[in-house]
Amino acid sequence: MSARIPQGIEATPPIIAMFETFGPSYVWFAVTTSMLASFATLLPATIINVAIPEVMGSFGLGQDQAQWLATGFLAAGTVTMLMTSYCIDVIGLRLTFVIAMTIFLLGSIMGGLAPNQEVLIASRVITGAAAGIISPLAMVINFQIFPVHRRGFAMGIFGIGTILAPALGPTLGGILIDNFGWRYVFFVAVPFSIITIPLAMIFMPDRDKTKTDIPKFDWAGFLLASIFLSTLLAALSSGVREGWQSDYIISLFAVALFSFVLFIWWENTVKNPILELKIFLYGRFLAAAIVTLIVGFGLYGSTYLLPLFLQTLQGIMPTDSGLLMLPAGLAMAVFFPIAGALSDRYEPRYIIICGLLLFAFSSWLMRSVDVNTAYASILVWALIGRIGLALIFPSLNVASLNSLPPSLISQGSAAINFLRQLGGAFGVNYLSIFLSNRTNNYAHQFNETQVMSPATIELLINIQDRMFAQHFGFIMEFPASFAFLSSTILSQASTMAFREGFLVIAIVFFVTIIPTWYMRGSRKRP
Secondary structure (H helix, E strand, O other): OOOOOOOOOOOOHHHHHHHHHHHHHHHHHHHHHHHHHHHHHHHHHHHHHHHHHHHHHHHOOOHHHHOHHHHHHHHHHHHHHHHHHHHHHHHHHHHHHHHHHHHHHHHHHHHHOOOOHHHHHHHHHHHHHHHHHHHHHHHHHHHHHOOHHHHHHHHHHHHHHHHHHHHHHHHHHHHHHHHOOHHHHOOOOHHHHHHHHHHHHHHOOOOOOOOOOOOOOOHHHHHHHHHHHHHHHHHHHHHHHHOOOOHHHHHHHHHHHHHHHHHHHHHHHOOOOOOOHHHHHOHHHHHHHHHHHHHHHHHHHHHHHHHHHHHHOOOOOHHHHHHHHHHHHHHHHHHHHHHHHHHHHOOHHHHHHHHHHHHHHHHHHHOOOOOOOOHHHHHHHHHHHHHHHHHHHHHHHHHHHOOOOHHHHHHHHHHHHHHHHHHHHHHHHHHHHHHHHHHHHHHHHHHHHHOOOHHHHHHHHHHHHHHHOOOOOOOOOOHHHHHHHHHHHHHHHHHHHHHHHHHHHHHHHHHOHHHHHOOOOOOOOO
């Protein structure tokens, strides 16, 4: 092997050719390009969370409609991730990279200029679809340019870009909203996209010309996956408004179930499936896939809940909300390469279990939040959780892809990213519905038990006495006191719902330790 090519790498001929051209330094050229692309495309995934209250006010959206700004991005990316392997085979990694980044750039501009909620949600779907292609591409190239024994470190370095975006997203979003307006959160990724496109044209490898047998794209599988995901999320998000037993919701669930079963059958019978199901015959990969799905649920769900709690109940500004989360995100970026290096030396499942326990403990602490919880406490709790996530992701990526032969790595990368996004889409959707339902239930209970209680009546009398500066001893028809009571009940009901939401995430992460335990051993053929 040439001295310009690192020892111990398992790479395709186009990547070998890039090493021949640029030498060992090509590793850092490729890493920089993929990190910038990941940063640009993942930034909108969390930056929107601090903008949701502002967007709801601008367009008059309800919670069930506003959550599509987050869910639409994740759902679109979930489906397009399955196209990655096919795109690499047909047009090559470089052209796929450039096209996806260009679409993402145009979608970002469209979101910033959106005149109504329909265009805004459409822009989120477009940018999410482009981001869904970029994430597996970046993982594929980073997995091949480092030697096998340093893949954990590679995933840690790659993870810095993928984590800095979610970490900085709420902070940048808060600053932009408070100083310029919510529309600018869609423009913040534009400069990174403009820089990344020419870099990708130079440093991304071309198509592998040794592959002469180009498969047909599995349009039927792609369509079935899209129908399944869109109908299921639509049913979940509309269930409260339409009624869970309404014909419309039941029909959506039926279509989702039918399309899912048909998708599994089709992928098992078609010659070139969009999702190669045989990768799940590798036991270690199957366990990693289950863990990835659940971790995605908790990651995106918690990222959705916390900024919403800080702004709606604690009443802090978007900038302050973002700054409060910044230290935790930066700590996560610092621990990523450390965790990656540890996964090269120790069995990944033990590192993942440590991360799961830390994140579960963080969510367990969050279950006690209320409007008076000190910001310092929330910061420390978030810090614990983000360090846990830093331990999980590099080890999880290495454990999953190392269990596959080189010919299936692109399929495995697409599947792992697909499952993480799928879990995230369900996490945001489920927790949004859970929050709304539990708030309504608690508000109903409090109204029944508190409104006419002696303590409540005494409180209302005190309020009106203070307003009129004299003692009446009875309740007058004074709307301000009843409005205060109503807002107090709603605030308490929302607090209880947020607490239960964090508790759900804690339980989910504790349970995830079970499949993680089975992620042991080395690569085994099915």
